Amino acid sequence: MLKEERFRIILEKLSKDQKVTLKSLSKQLKISEYTVRRDLKELTDQGLLKAVRGGAIPHSPTPHHFADRLDYKTDAKKVIAEKALSLLHNGQVVAFDGGTTAMAIASILPRDLQITVVTNSFPVVNVLESHPAIEVLFAGGRLYKAAFTSIGHNAINFFNSIRADIFFMGICSIHPTIGVTTINYEESQVKKAVAEVSKKVVALSPHERINTAEAYFICDSSKVDVIITDEEGKAMAEDSFKGSGITIM
Template identity: 55%
Template sequence: MLKEERFQLILTQLGQDQKVHLTDLSHVLKVSEDTVRRDIKELADQGLLKSVRGGAVPHSPGPHRFKDRVEYGNDQKQIIANKALRFLKDGQVAIFDGGTSAMLIAQALPKDIQLTVVTNSFPIASILEEHEKVEVLFAGGRLLKNSFVTIGNETIQYFRKFRADICFSGICSIHPELGVTGPDYEESEVKRAMVESSREIIALSTLEKLGTAEAYYVCPTNQLTTIITDQPDNLDAFEIYKVMGIKMV
């Protein structure tokens, strides 16, 4: 079997099962595990999958730059934002990260709700500037231009000053075993500080991001209290998260 044929079979299997194992692929492709490992590394170098111990999982689909993400999957993210509103109550301190789903929540906030919002997102701070009853606390730091958020030690230390009631985190990747991950190291470090500073952690994730992984670790999946998706809450794919004690919405 040619290398290109092996690549296609690996990617096809990955698309069907959301994971592949070296041993299984070795039998199917009739090559050694070392050959499969080299194939997976080459595919990972091309950005087509995420190599993990013993095999591979998919990368999160969709663009990573904020400007590209704004229009990507907007209908699904609007469903997520509308579901998220039910978790907000007067008097809460809420952390909003720089995700586009979190931005849609900010846009949809009722005019009479009274909140304190802590964020490192320039777009969200701008949206909430005109909301009379929402106090906005902005985390300073260095600008990550791809995402229009602040990052760095100053940003991390700012979030550590809070014990927020709730954190809305736009998630790039959630995997039952590999945890919550992201594509940028410094932004993932900030997200970790947000999670550690919040009582309730709500992940905002389209269905396609579940079972995927990126390079930089944020937190274990079971640290999430809720995952809000664009789908009904009774899908079979959600059972593994429900077993962890995570509420699926």
Template identity: 45%
Template sequence: MLKHERFHHILDRLRLDGQVQLIPLSQFLGVSEDTVRRDIEELARQGLLTRIRGGAVVPSPIPNAYQAREQHDAAAKQDIARKAASLIHDGQMVILDGGTTVGWLARQLPAVRQLRVATNSLPAATALLDQPGVEVRMAGGRVHAPYRVNLGVEAVDFFRQLRADWCFLGAYGLHPLAGLTVADADEAAVKRAMVRASSHVVALITPEKLGTAESHVVCEAGALHTLVTAGSVPEPVLAEYRKLGVRIL
């Protein structure tokens, strides 16, 4: 089978199943696993799929620029933020990342007392400045202008020294096999520090990101305590996360 024919089949299977695996592809196409692996690598360079161990998944459809992401699917993000806000109570320590859905959460925090919020997000910190009863702690580091967050060693060290009740994370994709993923290595490193610092990890994910992945892993899907999403996500999709012990809101 010629290369362009293999590419066509791989992308067709990806559209139908949401993921492909090396061994079944190798057997069906009648070529070696190394050949399929090289095909997947080339398609990944073209942005047509995201590689994972043993195969590939659909890439995240989300734009990179902060302002574009903030307005993308805004109604669903606000719905998710309202659900997530119900988890927060008086006297807790909460970590907010720089995701735009988490930014909506910062604007919709409930009226609680003695809430401490740690974040690396400039928009989230700004939204909380006038919130009564909220103490804001801002991570240091290098300002990443496109994402409106602080990244780097200083930000990682800041979160390593914390112990939080809740960590609320956005992401570019969430997949049962690939996990919670983002497009930037430095962003992934900071989010991993947030996860390690928290008793409960909550992912705020719009429906179109479910079953997709990007190139840098934050954590396995099973490391999440709660997935908050919106709309009418098919039950078979949610069941894959429930099997991993993830609560769905």
């Protein structure tokens, strides 16, 4: 069997099952596990999957640039944002990161809600600029142009001085054993810092980002208290994170 044909079969199986194992692929393709491992490494290098111990899982299909994500899965973001409102009440300090789902929450905050928002997201600041009752604290730093957020030491130092009640963390990828990951190293460091200083970490994750992984680690899934997902993702998350103590909404 040609290598290109093996690649096609691997990617088809991955798309169908959301994971592949060395053993099952070796049996199906009638090749050694060593050859399968080499194929998975090549597919990982091409950015088509994420090789993990014993097999592979998908990358998140989410577009990487903020502008491309604005009109992506808007119905799912609306569902997630409306669920998130139930976690908010007056007097809280709430951290928002730079995800478009976090921005969707900011855009529907009730006009009488009195909270303090801490964020490194220019779009979140823009949305809340006219809110009459919300105080906004912005983390300075270097602009990460793909996400319209501030990153770097200044942003991290800012968040290290905060103790947030809730962190609404936009998710690129979340997996029960690999944890929460993203595509940019400096972004991962800021998100990690915010998660460390927050009493409750709320992962905002449409279904296609569940059971996927990227290169840069943010935190273990055990650090997450709540996963808010769309209706299609709820059963998937409940199955994947069963027994973890994570609340699924």
